[in-house]
Amino acid sequence: MDAIxxxxxxxxxxxxxxxxxxxxxxxxxxxxxxxxxxxxxxxHNGAGKTTTMKILLGLLxxxxxxxxxxxxxxxxxxAHARIGYLPESPYFYDYLTAEEFLTFYxxxxxxxxxxxxxxxxxxxxxxxxxxxxxxxxxxxxxGMLQRIGLAQAMVHDPELIILDEPMSGLDPMxxxxxxxxxxxxxxxxxxxxxxxxxxxxxxxxxDSVGILARGRMLSQGRVEDLVGEHGAHSIEVVCDxxxxxxxxxxxxxxxxxLQKGSRCLIMLPGQEVLEEVLxxxxxxxxxxxxxxxxxxxxxxxxxxxxxxxG
Amino acid sequence: xxSVMAVAKNTFRETIRDKILYNLVFFALLLMGSSVLLxxxxxxxxxxxxxxxxxxxxxxxxxxxxxxxGVGLVSxxxxxxxIYTILARPITRIQFVLGRYIGLVGIVTVNVVIxxxxxxxxxxxxxxxxxxxxxxxxxxxxxxxLVVMAIALLFSTFSSATLSASMTIGxxxxxxLTSDLKVIAEKSASQVAKAVMTGLYYMCPNLEVLNIxxxxxxxxxxxxxxxxxxxxxxxxxxxxxxxxxxxxxxxREF
Numbered sequence: 001m002d003a004i005x006x007x008x009x010x011x012x013x014x015x016x017x018x019x020x021x022x023x024x025x026x027x028x029x030x031x032x033x034x035x036x037x038x039x040x041x042x043x044h045n046g047a048g049k050t051t052t053m054k055i056l057l058g059l060l061x062x063x064x065x066x067x068x069x070x071x072x073x074x075x076x077x078x079a080h081a082r083i084g085y086l087p088e089s090p091y092f093y094d095y096l097t098a099e100e101f102l103t104f105y106x107x108x109x110x111x112x113x114x115x116x117x118x119x120x121x122x123x124x125x126x127x128x129x130x131x132x133x134x135x136x137x138x139x140x141x142x143g144m145l146q147r148i149g150l151a152q153a154m155v156h157d158p159e160l161i162i163l164d165e166p167m168s169g170l171d172p173m174x175x176x177x178x179x180x181x182x183x184x185x186x187x188x189x190x191x192x193x194x195x196x197x198x199x200x201x202x203x204x205x206x207d208s209v210g211i212l213a214r215g216r217m218l219s220q221g222r223v224e225d226l227v228g229e230h231g232a233h234s235i236e237v238v239c240d241x242x243x244x245x246x247x248x249x250x251x252x253x254x255x256x257x258l259q260k261g262s263r264c265l266i267m268l269p270g271q272e273v274l275e276e277v278l279x280x281x282x283x284x285x286x287x288x289x290x291x292x293x294x295x296x297x298x299x300x301x302x303x304x305x306x307x308x309x310g
Numbered sequence: 311x312x313s314v315m316a317v318a319k320n321t322f323r324e325t326i327r328d329k330i331l332y333n334l335v336f337f338a339l340l341l342m343g344s345s346v347l348l349x350x351x352x353x354x355x356x357x358x359x360x361x362x363x364x365x366x367x368x369x370x371x372x373x374x375x376x377x378x379x380g381v382g383l384v385s386x387x388x389x390x391x392x393i394y395t396i397l398a399r400p401i402t403r404i405q406f407v408l409g410r411y412i413g414l415v416g417i418v419t420v421n422v423v424i425x426x427x428x429x430x431x432x433x434x435x436x437x438x439x440x441x442x443x444x445x446x447x448x449x450x451x452x453x454x455x456l457v458v459m460a461i462a463l464l465f466s467t468f469s470s471a472t473l474s475a476s477m478t479i480g481x482x483x484x485x486x487l488t489s490d491l492k493v494i495a496e497k498s499a500s501q502v503a504k505a506v507m508t509g510l511y512y513m514c515p516n517l518e519v520l521n522i523x524x525x526x527x528x529x530x531x532x533x534x535x536x537x538x539x540x541x542x543x544x545x546x547x548x549x550x551x552x553x554x555x556x557x558x559x560x561x562r563e564f
Contacts, residue, residue: 054394054564057394057397057398058397059393059394059397059398059563059564060563060564061563077400077401077402078400079400080398080399080400080401081399081400083398084398085394085395085398086395087391087394087395090391090394090395091390091391091392092392092395093320093324093392095323095324095327095328096320096323100323104316104320105395105399107312107313107315107316108313108316108317108396108399108400108401109399109400110312110313110400149395152395162398
């Protein structure tokens, strides 16, 4: 069973007054998230990521289309017992201490008092806030708030965790901690669906990604497949004792040549011209230092697709 | 029920940690204290002045809490976006609205009880008799607060806190003038005006039914049947408002 199924989802905001214009934020969005995977939901600001997540949780209603979470229709309250959610830039009840805060969310999830008593200290320790358990949230830093937010999303040990921009506004150390936490959740068999526009994070930890632009899905699939399909397969050749611009075959085949003293970096468009160029370098008495296939990055895929979409 | 009580308890805690409440109770204490001083300056009816000011202070503070905390019950959660993480839990929107309302009812009740204790202490220290009518008046003040809280909550499900406060204060004032609406309807020459005023008379809460402060200050008790009917009317009216608030909140998108 898929953890999330979205089919032909459209969301149009109908204005209150007839003279105002309706705006369609999502058009025919379809995606599937398999159980046990980390799914990165990519898109520029305003692409419709948060709207999609709100529809998943029943905070907004879909205009048309099918949305299911863990086999139940979106908005079905009982299914929420198996789902954890952290919104973007969350504001929490800042008059509560970390311990009270997690206890409150545990009670909302209908957990027993005994389970909450053992779960809360364990979670606080896991997100590195056990020292701050009696501190009110108003005295927390942004990074600490993000961590307590993640803890509230996990307090009831959900199967599916939905995180809206969990790394935004965090310093590199904070981002690493969140990445590690997401990876550890997958290791426990949880499904993590998170939105972001930080591509390096997605590339590092996601199994699958979906790219959303202007309310439409551009593509979806496994990270390596997307990169493989769309990425430019250029090759970098580094050699010593040769001036690239002076070897006609090299000059003809290379996309770019960088010369620094006797060392030359030759960027080739692909595998097909590699043998020819290597022979020319050898003939020019050059010494081969390295040949590195340049795998395309997710960033290239994202930019390429976003540009194509206009 | 666990979810409703969790929300109610959190609402209670939120308000308790809000220092404004202490100021209000202090204000009530000051008003009651001043009634003793004021009474010494007047000839006769000293007890009545103490009772009058004490009941007025309790009523004022209860209504202020009901309006100004009531209007933030839902709208503040939406503005601060805390509603997102709450509704992402296995809790229905109706349970959330009820939880918030029950939490505030708890706050108002605790405050009214504290003020009543201070009031009774003031009367006792002044050496005056404590009439049963005073308890009746305070009980109806509590019922009036239930209605006012429900009005504030209803408005807060679809408008901002500021707008909700203005509308609630407006309806509270109209609620004490509903008998005038009936008089206007009777005296009106235009059939349309008559129909509108009569409609408003039946739609607006009749809060004067819950106001027996004047007679209670003089020690005149209310018949039990009237007390029960007035309480029933207030509770039913608050219930209907709560129902409307739940229906509106069910349809809202965030």
